[in-house]
Amino acid sequence: GAGVSQSPSNKVTEKGKDVELRCDPISGHTALYWYRQSLGQGLEFLIYFQGNSAPDKSGLPSDRFSAERTGGSVSTLTIQRTQQEDSAVYLCASSLYDRGQPQHFGDGTRLSIL
Amino acid sequence: AQTVTQSQPEMSVQEAETVTLSCTYDTSESDYYLFWYKQPPSRQMILVIRQEAYKQQNATENRFSVNFQKAAKSFSLKISDSQLGDAAMYFCAYRSAQGGSEKLVFGKGTKLTVNP
Numbered sequence: 234g235a236g237v238s239q240s241p242s243n244k245v246t247e248k249g250k251d252v253e254l255r256c257d258p259i260s261g262h263t264a265l266y267w268y269r270q271s272l273g274q275g276l277e278f279l280i281y282f283q284g285n286s287a288p289d290k291s292g293l294p295s296d297r298f299s300a301e302r303t304g305g306s307v308s309t310l311t312i313q314r315t316q317q318e319d320s321a322v323y324l325c326a327s328s329l330y331d332r333g334q335p336q337h338f339g340d341g342t343r344l345s346i347l
Numbered sequence: 348a349q350t351v352t353q354s355q356p357e358m359s360v361q362e363a364e365t366v367t368l369s370c371t372y373d374t375s376e377s378d379y380y381l382f383w384y385k386q387p388p389s390r391q392m393i394l395v396i397r398q399e400a401y402k403q404q405n406a407t408e409n410r411f412s413v414n415f416q417k418a419a420k421s422f423s424l425k426i427s428d429s430q431l432g433d434a435a436m437y438f439c440a441y442r443s444a445q446g447g448s449e450k451l452v453f454g455k456g457t458k459l460t461v462n463p
Contacts, residue, residue: 266449276451
């Protein structure tokens with residue numbers, strides 16, 4: 234497809250389980266971002282990948298959160314031992330690596346922890 | 348660290364009228380980018396307009412325009428001839444132009460309702 238694709242669209246899981254969220258960026262976009270949007274809040278930066286450079290992990294809220302990007306394309310965000318406060322919409326975005334280029338967002342994954 | 352503030356949690360406008368959404372930001376940097384994104388109930392963030400801080404001219408995209416006041420660190424969005432499809436959450440965002448992370452810093456958003 235032409236846009237950023239995220240899966241699943243919705244995920245419901247029990248507290249303590251691990252979850253994996255997937256992001257497929259726009260072809261040719263070397264920069265990839267993950268954000269979290271809690272209810273009624275703006276977006277909170279989690280992690281940023283750019284090409285083969287070391288990712289910027291400064292936004293990850295705890296060591297239960299990790300992300301990888303394989304082959305410079307698809308990315309997976311993993312949350313281990315989920316907690317209720319992890320419930321949120323997780324949005325992925327990609328962009329060309331050029332100053333000021335806008336980020337293009339996917340539809341997000343709504344994660345609900347029971 | 349940069350911060351973005353949207354002081355209006357909710358706004359409403361009559362169809363065909365004009366509405367202005369406020370955004371202020373705090374930064375010590377001189378070069379940066381500012382964005383307005385729209386988020387309808389579908390959740391997807393859609394770019395509305397962007398502004399480079401080094402440009403004095405205010406950006407315009409069809410019915411959307413900004414009032415960028417660099418000294419005041421203000422970046423408001425004006426929507427003219429409002430349409431029902433404009434109803435959404437609107438987020439103001441800041442992005443540094445310096446090296447390092449390219450992350451966006453977002454405000455908490457303004458919910459815009461368009462009344463027929």
